[in-house]
Amino acid sequence: MTAQRQEANQMGARPHFRPGLAVIALLTASVSMGGGWLAGSGSVARATTTERVVTNRYSGLAIEGYDPLAYFIDARPEVGLPDFEAVEGGAVWRFTNEGNRASFVAHPEIYGPQYGGYDPVDLARGVTVGGSPMFWTVAGQRLYLFGREETRDAFAANPTPYVREATLRWPSLEDQLAQ
DSSP states (O other), X not given: OOHHHHHHHHTTOOOXXXXXXXXXXXXXXXXXXXXXXXXTSSSOOOBOSSXXXXXXXXTOBBGGGBOTTHHHXXXXXXXXXXXXXXXXXXXXXXXXXHHHHHHHHHOHHHHSOGGGGBOHHHHHTTOOOBOEEEEEEEETTEEEEXXXXXXXXXXXXXXXXXXXXXXXXXXXXXXXXXX
């Protein structure tokens, strides 16, 4: 202990608070805990890549609560409403109206994103990367979600080889995901 600190302690004074060290300590704690408190404060939650259907890890919503039928009907993402929900494949799906909900419940394999919402370009490479509801395309009357704009564009230019390879790899990759 330095002479100044020893003198301060003997006089009953408290050690000087250092805000810079406190910030470093908090950041270190955050990193060691996975950054959860930083990620949860106002930022968009990232999709999990350990489930068979990509869901928001905090809300349990599939495709971040967007209506999967809106991609077919309106050709754009539309946020679903809590009043029109269905549980399918271990995930909560939201819809803009009762008709969309009923159609999805009758045919989730048609209207749900292919490969559980995982990026088919990455699946073709043997990697599971959760798709985003903002990067999407409908090809062959099926909805595909992508993790990045680049993979969506590559897929849109020539979907056949990606679908073929992703379809071959999906069963073994799906088996590795949580149930």
